[in-house]
Amino acid sequence: MLRKLLIGTALGSGLAFAAHAQDVKEVEMLHWWTSGGEAAALNVLKEDLAKQGFAWKDVPVAGGGGDAAMTALKAMVAAGNYPTASQMLGYTVLDYAAAGVMGDLTETAVKEGWDKSVPAALQKFSVYDGKWVAAPVNVHSVNWLWINKAVMDKIGGTEPKTFDEFIALLDKAKAAGVIPLALGGQNWQEATMFDSVVLSTGGPEFYKKAFNDLDEEQLKSDTMKKSFDHLAKLVTYVDPNFSGRDWNLATAMVIKGDALVQVMGDWAKGEFNAARKTPGTDFLCYRFPGTDGSVVYNSDMFGMFDVPEDRKAAQVALATATLSKSFQSAFNVVKGSVPARTDVPDTDFDACGKKGMADLKAANEGGTLFGSLAQGYGAPPAVANAYKDVVSKFVHGQIKTSDEAVTQLVNAIEDAK
Amino acid sequence: MSVIATPARQSTGGISARTVNRIVVYGLLALFALFYLMPLFVMLVTSFKTMDEIQNGNMLALPQAPTFEPWLKAWGETCVGLTCAGIKGYFWNSIKMVVPAVLISTLLGAINGYVLTKWRFRGHTVVFGLMLFACFIPFQSVLLPMATILGSLGRFGVTLRNATGFSFGLGNPTVNLVFVHVVYGLGFTTLFFRNYYEAFPTELVKAAQVDGASFFQIFRRIMLPNSMPIFVVTVIYQFTNIWNDFLFASAYAGTGDAMPMTVALNNVVNTSTGVVEYNVNMAAAMIAALPTLLVYVVAGRYFVRGLMAGAVKG
């Protein structure tokens, strides 16, 4: 069908080209950044483009962390109405590229020097078959702890460096009558936390082999079993109503001091920012105990579609603006993430942002920058979701023991491969 | 029909059995009314509260300092994607999609019902059975093939526009949505009208034929004027379903200039970051639901009457 589609589109675009000698000064952008902070960040881009004379045709579809948007995108592509660009994650970019619907930005990339400034790990997803098909917007890292400083001071805690210290800290909070761990009981949140647990328990090498290479030996190893034990331990520090809670509500618990800590990606910092909290004085950001030096990342990308010739100029402008240093800085300061290129000055970033940028650079150079399995950067969606299923079922008790969890994980991943 | 009003046999201790009976009946009705109203109540009181009160107060408590701010914000200021002009603009998008979709699917259902009862042909039951079964297809599984076809139609529209100057609506997202809702509404509208016309006297059709009325004249002059009850039922049913559809709307008309109300509302409500402004969300939800609520309250009476007139007959 896709081939037919492509022929149809080619036909359509040919005709469109004949009809419009002039370039279309408009970008059509599908995204799910509809909340106030995100929209404000994206507005920076919109205004950038407006300055160059390009109108912004907004296609926002919120819900399910991009699920609804991806469904809409699939429908748009099936219909042959490609947007100029779409917000996309990891393997989705590669899937669409393999289907042959993505554009080619190599020329611009070479001119702008993206291949030097964008970390190689990210290029794995933005470059397909030697061609640039997507512009990375940011790098989120997943292995963070977000701690309420006031609560921390009250219970006299210090930065935990190992998993055992972390447990000791949680115990202190429990003793002080604070909810130790804020967690939202949705499968992606649980799995995101488990990413960090595995990295902490098994170390960088183990994480890579298990969660990026899907090595069966590692998946069914005792280390994995121990990781599940650690997860089980962590879940005992969660309040009883955690199930189904949205992540930002969990963050809010930490912000308000109802809970001590949340294990979450750096997008949580956007919530602290929105609540006008300052790192160091109101809240603390630490790497998940035992994962310092490694970064488990995911990244928002703007996938660039194979649009008709008359829309290419607008697309190039969008891509260039997206990876411009000024936008990368301005956007990521608001969003909580770090720039997708390593040569952006960190002057505008707060302490956590600066640490994040330094960590990314180090991890990139040291080979410890790993894709998050929970966030769809470790393996294709079928595997990632099978993984989330197992973790979530373990957390909620459908899977009862770590042994069973390991068996289930191996089977589920094998099944979904 | 109405029964139970059996006269009290003996009045016991001053209060008659009948009175007790009435109290029980009214009590139960009131209790269930509370059950049905509860979510509406929660939404309403929340929409008049400040964020502070929502975060710190009781969900069921009345607002201590009622404010219209959330309503104004939802109406004219809240952000749908990058455009921050409230949800008011999306009303029109929805209306210009819903009204034609409802009218076309209802009219087609009426005419199908007319043919399937008054102009029967060999195999009419099979045709009807196939159309009725179509109601059960899960919409998720038609999303992609439908998109493909809409895409082809859209390209054909471009060709047409280049050739003739008009695209005849092909490729227009609103037209696409109307088309999709008509296609998947046909089963139910045909069912409603067929059941209604099944009980409609065939002799009237014969009389009109003898009087010289044509196929369409009979439909327009005899069938339609006598179809008011079922019309109300079908229109309400279709209006509600189409107005509230999210799946098709988000997949086929996600862009700002055609985006229907539900998609806009979803973009307001379903944000995953930032402080969730529940009061604005609730106000927006109420505003978005106003047309359907209005339809139910205003036409509710005719609704039961219409159901009586035939829609519930097997």
Added chain:
Amino acid sequence: MTTVATQIKLTPEHNARPRASVRSRLQDALPKIVLAPSFAITIVFVYGFILWTVYLSFTNSKTFPSYAISGPRAYQRLWRWTFESDPPSSWYTSITNMGIFGFLYIFICLALGLFLAILLDQKIRGEGMLRPIYLYPMALSFIVTGVAWKWFLDPGLGLEQTLHQWGWTSFHFDWIKNKDFVIYTVVIAGVWQASGFIMAMFLAGLRGIDGEIMKAAQIDGATTFQLYRRIVIPLLRPVFLSAFIVLAHLAIKSYDLVVALTSGGPGGSAWLPSNFMYEYTFKRNEMAVGSASAVIMLMTITAIIVPYLYSELRERPR
């Protein structure tokens, strides 16, 4: 006369008679011509798409449709997930939930709808006000009401919290957080949404019953309960069937109910087959499995609906 004789016959079997004029033959064919577009649309956009789905379920389609047949692997996986399911697979959870939800939802809606209709039929003052109250939930999208219900059922925000504040601290209601009970909260919200509509159908049915039958039964000495059980409810059979069709169709399509209320529930424990299908088709990029699950759903629906359609639509001698 038999039914057939009262129908107008449109397929003329003119034999050995002068042919009708083109115009009059067009007249004869007009009803079919008028019906044809609707029928064609249904064939293409429903049955064509069903065939397409069946086809895809035998391919190895992932993110996008692929048209190379690769065998029944998707069905084998579903089979395994159904019968070798310990701990329960998402598919197993979905179909067992469908059983629980479908049964309770349809049964409670029918029972509550009938009960309310009977109450409302007792010459109630203020019926005009009560009726829209029972009916309105059907008018609202669950995107909207899902949030309200989620709050209400959340032990930390809703009913439990409120009752605790009012002093009933031993009250405990946390089904929405419990993997074994979350599906019942979906039932509650679903019943809330649809039962008023069913009530309206029953009310219409009750109003359509001949009053003389009721009087006769009362004279025969039937108690109110007997009256309803022996006379009224049997007479409402067609309404039951129509209501069943409406409810079955709503139950099968319940997707946003689960998402808005529970986001899938703890560990996916609130999934229904439509969630499974959507999830696999669009989110997990396993279109073949999603298609296969859709086919199984359709087959189940067929098994339930077709006998009903057959019994309702076959020519009944009068």
Added chain:
Amino acid sequence: MAFLEIDGLRKRFGSVEILKGIDLDLEKGGFLVLVGPSGCGKSTLLNTIAGLETITEGEIRVDGRTINDLHPSKRDIAMVFQSYALYPNMTVAGNIAFGMEMRGVPAQERQKAIDKVAKVLQIGHLLQRKPSQLSGGQRQRVAMGRALVRDPKLFLFDEPLSNLDAKLRVDMRIEIKRLHATTGTTIVYVTHDQIEAMTLATKIAVMRDGEVQQFGTPAEIYNNPTNLFVADFMGSPAMNLIPATIDGNGNALSVVLQREAREPISLRLADAPTGLSAFHSKPIIFGVRPEALTDPEGAERNASNIATADCHIEVVEPAGSDTFAVTNLGGKAVVARLRADANIQPGTVTPLAFNLTKAVFFDPATENRIV
């Protein structure tokens, strides 16, 4: 040439044959009644004449013109339906004028025609009402008005009186008869009520199972039924059909009726039908109408062949105008019609006079009349 001619008309639904070769004709100004039990095909036949149902074989001609394939509206017919089929959304005037409106008759002319018809049927005061505001009789009148206003070649009536109560039915029957007499229109009328058939028709077609059993004037049908079915169906009370045997030889045949606990009655036939001699000593059905079986004083004086026999009277039914007496002959209850003032008591034995001139005989095997 007759005004309405139906030749070899057949109608099939799949393998079921509803009409099995109907041949009928009717002169201009005639009144044809199709009568028969329900399911006999009479309404289908009417519908085929109207063009509301197609035919499988055969031909229908009106005024010499074949109308088989004409649309109902082109046949120049008007029809009155059992349920009246008044359009509920239109006023009485609208109902009456609808046909003309469909033909594009200008409004003024329509008004004139409405007024005329309203005057004839005395429904002028009802013109602005909706059908739901009318009584049964009024609806009936409006339905007739709708037919009349068309001034068609042919009127079709499909059981028009069956929804009325007994009194109104008689009134309307007379009204229709008068209408026919004054307007001289040609009418085809379907009913299952044989009294309506007898009183209204100039020609009757008795139908059963898609076939015409007998076609003729009311008198022919009544007096000379061609078979048992027609004999039994027409007339009220129905003809007595008594199992009997033929006795005697040559020209001196007699019919023998068995009785319970008495010796048989033997009635001598003066001018027996010639076919009867073949039934010597064989069972036949002896048919005699109640009015041909009476008390000897009340018997037709000038009838050529009257035989009297003593009968045991079981029941007496005084009906006002007549008195009916029931006796038992050949194992069947037999009704005799006596004068109203006849002095007769149940349980007594009374002589009854058989008017054998009016008697008919049927072959029990073929059920056909023996002639």
